[in-house]
Amino acid sequence: MCLLVPALHSEKVRFLEYQNKPGTSDIVVVVQLMGSGFTDQLTVDRGELIVTSPTRAILKIDKSQLPEVVTLTNEQLRIEAKAVIMGKPPKEE
16 A cells, blocks of 8 residues: 655745834744645744645744744644745835
């Protein structure tokens, strides 16, 4: 018998929100992680998952000190992937 374990993979990060907290050096970031293997069993070691789908997850980090390395874990299957959140989002024109 062959048991297939779905892969957990984060391949792209897109900024949805980036705000400096007044009077501090803290930054609030909301990002969309794009990849595969995202399930309702997904947890993160940093921040809060707001929404997940099989290929996208929205993550909010309240006291970010960019860059961030976030570990995504499928608790049921015990598999992990990392997402790197770097720099500032591109400026809107």
